[in-house]
Every structure is written in C-alpha cells, then in structure tokens.
Amino acid sequence: MIEVNNLVKVYSSKKKEIVGVNNVSLNVKEGEIYGIIGYSGAGKSSLIRCLNLLEKPTSGQVKIDGVDLTTLKGDGLRKARLKIGMIFQHFHLVSSKTVYENIAFALKAAGKTKAEANKRVLELLDLVDLTDKKDQYPAQLSGGQKQRVGIARALANNPKVLLCDEATSALDPSTTKSILNLLKDINKKLGLTIVLITHEMEVVKEICHKIAVMQNGEVIEEGEVYEIFSNPKKPLTRDFINSILQFDLPEQLIEKRKGTIIKIQFKGEIAEESVVSELFQRYQVKGNILHGKIEYIQDTPLGIFIMELTGEASEVKKAIDYITSKTRSLEVVHGAA
Amino acid sequence: MVLLESLVQLMPDINKAFFETLYMVGISLLVAIVLGLPLGVLLFVTDKGLFLENSVVKGVAGRIVNLIRSIPYIILLVALLPLTNLLTGTTIGPTAASVSLSVAAIPFFARMVETSMREIDKGVIESAIAVGATSWMIIKDVLLPEAKPGLVQGLTITTISLVGYSAMAGIVGGGGIGDLAIRFGYYRYDNTVMITTVVVLILLVQVIQLAGDSISKKVDKR
Numbered sequence: 361m362i363e364v365n366n367l368v369k370v371y372s373s374k375k376k377e378i379v380g381v382n383n384v385s386l387n388v389k390e391g392e393i394y395g396i397i398g399y400s401g402a403g404k405s406s407l408i409r410c411l412n413l414l415e416k417p418t419s420g421q422v423k424i425d426g427v428d429l430t431t432l433k434g435d436g437l438r439k440a441r442l443k444i445g446m447i448f449q450h451f452h453l454v455s456s457k458t459v460y461e462n463i464a465f466a467l468k469a470a471g472k473t474k475a476e477a478n479k480r481v482l483e484l485l486d487l488v489d490l491t492d493k494k495d496q497y498p499a500q501l502s503g504g505q506k507q508r509v510g511i512a513r514a515l516a517n518n519p520k521v522l523l524c525d526e527a528t529s530a531l532d533p534s535t536t537k538s539i540l541n542l543l544k545d546i547n548k549k550l551g552l553t554i555v556l557i558t559h560e561m562e563v564v565k566e567i568c569h570k571i572a573v574m575q576n577g578e579v580i581e582e583g584e585v586y587e588i589f590s591n592p593k594k595p596l597t598r599d600f601i602n603s604i605l606q607f608d609l610p611e612q613l614i615e616k617r618k619g620t621i622i623k624i625q626f627k628g629e630i631a632e633e634s635v636v637s638e639l640f641q642r643y644q645v646k647g648n649i650l651h652g653k654i655e656y657i658q659d660t661p662l663g664i665f666i667m668e669l670t671g672e673a674s675e676v677k678k679a680i681d682y683i684t685s686k687t688r689s690l691e692v693v694h695g696a697a
Numbered sequence: 698m699v700l701l702e703s704l705v706q707l708m709p710d711i712n713k714a715f716f717e718t719l720y721m722v723g724i725s726l727l728v729a730i731v732l733g734l735p736l737g738v739l740l741f742v743t744d745k746g747l748f749l750e751n752s753v754v755k756g757v758a759g760r761i762v763n764l765i766r767s768i769p770y771i772i773l774l775v776a777l778l779p780l781t782n783l784l785t786g787t788t789i790g791p792t793a794a795s796v797s798l799s800v801a802a803i804p805f806f807a808r809m810v811e812t813s814m815r816e817i818d819k820g821v822i823e824s825a826i827a828v829g830a831t832s833w834m835i836i837k838d839v840l841l842p843e844a845k846p847g848l849v850q851g852l853t854i855t856t857i858s859l860v861g862y863s864a865m866a867g868i869v870g871g872g873g874i875g876d877l878a879i880r881f882g883y884y885r886y887d888n889t890v891m892i893t894t895v896v897v898l899i900l901l902v903q904v905i906q907l908a909g910d911s912i913s914k915k916v917d918k919r
Contacts, residue, residue, distance in 0.1 A: 412827055414823060414826065414827060438829050438830075438831065439829065440829075441826070441827060441828070441829040442828075442829035444827070446824070446827040446828075448820060448823075448824060450818075450820055452818065452820040452821045452823065452824035453821070453824075454821055454825075454838070454839055454842065454843060455821075455843060455918050455919045456842035456843050456845060456916075456918045456919075457838075457842065465825070465828065465830070465834075465838055465839075466828045466829070466830075468830075468834065468838070469825075469828050469829045469830040469831070469834060470829065497918040498918075499918060499919055510824075513824075513828065514828075516828075517829070
C-alpha cells in the first residue's frame with residue numbers, strides 16, 4: 361500500500377544543511393498498522409510529512425497505492441491527498457467552525473454536495489461517538505474529543521491510508537487508550553492502513569503490527585512488533601523496550617542473595633507452558649521469584665521473571681541449561697552460573 | 698448662557714460636518730475592504746512557506762504597500778489632487794476627500810489583514826492542505842474565518858485612523874468635522890467650535906472602538 365524508496369529530506373538554510381530523513385526505504389502492507397518510533401529530532405515527523413508531501417522530499421519515491429506522489433503536482437496531488445487522511449498531535453481544527461463544519465470541510469474539498477456531505481458527516485460523528493457535540497466549537501471540547509473530530513475529518517473521504525503524527529502525545533493516558541482503541545477499531549472495520557509516529561513505546565505495544573525504529577534520520581531496525589520486543593538488536597531499540605518492560609531490582613537485594621539470580625524471558629506459547637513447575641520437579645533446586653511480569657503485546661504474552669535458584673552448584677547449572685534450552689533466553693544476573 | 702447659545706447656533710454646522718465625516722470614512726472603508734482585504738490575503742498567501750508562495754508577487758505587492766504607507770497623509774492628499782479631479786470632477790468636498798482617504802486606507806488595512814492572518818496556527822492551514830482543499834477553499838473557509846477577530850480589530854484601527862486623516866482633509870476644504878475645526882476654530886480663533894469638534898471626535902472614536910471590541914469578541918470562537 362505504501363512504498364517508500366530511498367527517501368531523503370534535506371533542510372537547507374544559508375549556513376548549513378540538515379538531513380532530516382536519510383535514505384529511508386519502507387514497505388507498508390494494506391491493512392497494517394505501522395509504527396515509527398524515535399526520540400524527537402530522529403526524523404520521524406519529517407518522514408511522515410513526506411508521505412503526503414506536506415514536505416517535499418529532496419529525493420526518493422513515495423508510492424501510495426501504486427502512485428508515485430513525488431511525480432504529482434497541483435490538482436493531481438490535491439486529489440491524491442483526498443485518499444490520505446492525516447491526524448495531528450495538536451489536532452489542528454478550524455477554531456471558528458463547529459465540529460460538524462470541520463468535518464464537512466473535508467467533504468467539500470472532495471466536491472461533495474451539501475446533502476451527500478450531511479449524510480456522511482452524521483455517519484462519521486456516529487463512528488467517533490460525537491453526535492451530541494456536533495454544533496460545538498473546538499474550544500468547548502476536551503483533547504480526546506478534538507482528536508476524535510480530527511479522526512472523523514481524516515476519514516471523511518474514505519481514505520486508504522491514515523497518517524498519525526504523534527496523535528496521542530498531547531493526551532492523558534486514559535484518553536490515549538480510548539483513541540488507540542478507536543484507531544484499532546477503524547483498522548479492523550475498514551481495513552485501513554495506518555502509519556503512526558510516536559515516541560511512546562506503549563502506543564506501539566498497544567496497536568502496531570510492525571515497527572521501525574528511527575535514529576538520526578535513518579531506520580535502524582524494523583520488524584514485527586513481537587519480534588522487536590522479544591529480541592531487540594540495537595541499543596536504542598532496547599532503550600525503548602526497557603521503558604515499558606524494565607524492572608530493576610534494588611542493588612541491596614541482589615547483594616544479599618546467596619543463590620544464583622537469573623532473568624528468564626518467555627516468549628509466545630512458552631509463556632503459557634509450565635516450564636517453571638517442570639523445572640522444580642526435575643532438578644534439586646529451590647526457586648524464589650523476586651520479580652515477574654507478563655506483558656501482552658497484541659494478545660501474545662511476553663513474560664519476564666527474575667528468580668533466585670539455590671541448591672547444589674551442579675543442579676543449579678543443570679536447571680539453567682534446561683531453561684536455556686526451553687526458552688533460549690536466560691541471563692545470569694548475579695552469582696555463579 | 699452665551700456658550701449654550703453659540704452651541705445651539707453651531708448645531709446645524711456640526712450636524713452637517715458630522716455626517717460628512719461619516720460619509721468620507723464610510724466610502725474609504727468600503728474601498729479598503731473591497732481592495733485592501735484581497736491585497737492583504739495576497740501578501741499573506743504568497744509569503745515564504747505558504748501554499749501560494751511567490752517571491753515576485755510578494756515582493757512587488759509588499760513594496761507598493763510600503764511606498765504608499767511611507768508617504769505622510771497630508772502629502773498624499775495634495776499629490777493625489779489631479780487623480781481626485783479626474784475621478785470626481787472636483788478637488789473640494791467630502792467626495793473628493795474620499796479618494797485620497799481610500800488610497801491611504803487600502804495598504805493600511807492590507808497590512809492589518811496580513812498581520813491578523815499570521816496569527817493563525819500554521820498547523821490549521823496545513824491540515825486543510827492535507828485534507829485536499831483547494832487554495833480558494835483554504836482562503837475562504839480557513840484563513841478568513843480564523844482571522845475574523847483580528848480582521849475586525851484591524852478594521853476598527855483603520856476606521857479610527859481614517860477619522861483622524863479625514864480631519865486633515867479639512868486643509869484642502871474636504872468638509873467634515875476637521876474642516877469645521879480648521880475654518881472656524883483655528884482660522885477664526887473660535888474656541889467653542891474648536892473644543893466642540895474635538896469632543897465630537899473623541900466621542901466618535903470611543904464609540905468605534907467599543908463597537909469594534911464587542912464585535913471582535915463576539916466572532917472569536919477560540
């Protein structure tokens with residue numbers, strides 16, 4: 361659905377040139393929710409703004425539904441944009457227009473008649489659950505409600521793609537959740553392809569199928585969300601994942617322990633199997649769970665446990681080997697292996 | 698008693714002059730809206746980074762506006778006498794004065810329009826572009842409504858400046874309150890006329906400002 365080839369965006373001023381996006385290539389399939397994560401200044405915002413040519417790429421291709429947008433101009437580009445919805449961090453609603461008029465504006469842009477627009481606006485208001493707010497002005501709405509209007513406006517002309525530029529970054533956690541659920545819903549119901557950029561791993565975990573990690577204008581890692589979460593390769597990716605999966609034990613606690621402290625990661629189905637109880641039946645070791653957590657990344661469990669094993673050194677070693685063979689992810693945090 | 702009597706005597710003159718002032722200001726305001734508003738929009742949308750960016754148009758329009766605005770009104774008034782004669786067939790009276798007032802008002806209001814549009818969040822314009830709107834739609838449905846409170850304020854300031862300018866038109870016999878003040882008050886040292894006209898002007902300006910503020914507040918949905 362979206363194909364980006366060797367995209368480069370350079371911002372040049374008199375004094376110097378700043379590379380916003382450096383040779384990025386991406387492929388987003390139809391119906392996919394694709395997340396781009398990075399810290400501010402990583403180039404993710406430039407990248408997403410190149411996808412509907414709000415920023416003109418310096419070089420490279422942006423193909424949406426087979427059409428290379430970089431070859432379009434004027435009216436052709438305008439028509440192509442009707443099929444690409446976009447929502448923004450700060451909503452960007454027209455403050456002098458009511459909720460109804462804000463959504464109707466998008467339909468007017470597509471040349472719809474008043475009657476057609478009216479019917480569609482009411483449908484959209486129902487979809488985003490704002491029917492009772494239709495005659496209010498944006499200033500009278502909460503952040504979450506404003507973003508719902510933004511979503512309705514973006515979806516007005518049945519776009520194939522929805523671009524979300526930090527769409528939840530200005531919202532509180534519970535509102536973020538409801539907006540994400542709405543996006544997830546739309547993705548399922550309408551089969552809409554969604555590209556979103558964010559600096560919050562929580563957002564990615566919640567709704568994305570695939571993810572790209574950006575740093576210094578480049579995509580440094582890309583893959584299925586679950587794969588990235590369970591097996592991050594780059595330090596930055598690990599940083600992001602730690603932001604939600606991390607749990608550190610107090611130093612003192614670790615120092616005081618006599619046994620071997622291990623950190624185990626259970627992926628997918630293994631997380632549901634009884635690896636641990638099996639372990640204690642097979643080997644003469646005692647286990648003491650110090651910390652544990654199971655995260656569900658789009659309904660697939662990812663478990664992490666920190667456990668102290670005590671017993672004969674040889675038995676402990678066997679136990680560690682057993683877990684390693686079962687989970688392929690074991691890290692000795694403290695004590696003899 | 699003498700004061701009151703002379704005031705009563707003055708009433709017809711003041712009344713006539715008051716309506717002449719309203720007439721001059723009204724005409725030039727109308728011209729400012731009809732020509733200055735589009736010029737202001739042009740100045741804004743052709744600016745760097747905007748959807749009709751055009752440095753040539755922006756440069757030419759901006760320079761013409763600056764040129765007219767840098768000429769003191771009193772000079773403009775005299776310099777435009779030939780044009781006034783051509784357009785109205787006379788160089789005295791309120792209709793004649795409206796010509797130079799209009800010429801002064803157009804670039805003045807155009808800059809006011811440009812400034813009030815600069816206040817609009819660029820993101821809102823961008824979202825309209827992203828939605829696939831035409832330039833005309835963006836101007837009509839985003840820029841003008843979003844700038845409305847600022848436009849009303851700009852119009853208020855323009856009106857008040859025009860009231861001030863119109864008083865200067867009295868020097869060339871333009872009519873209106875300023876004319877009255879100069880002919881009776883200044884040339885004939887008649888303090889009653891002088892003070893009365895000043896009081897009328899003060900009241901007029903107050904009323905315009907109050908009206909402008911309240912309308913601007915009413916149209917502001919931010």
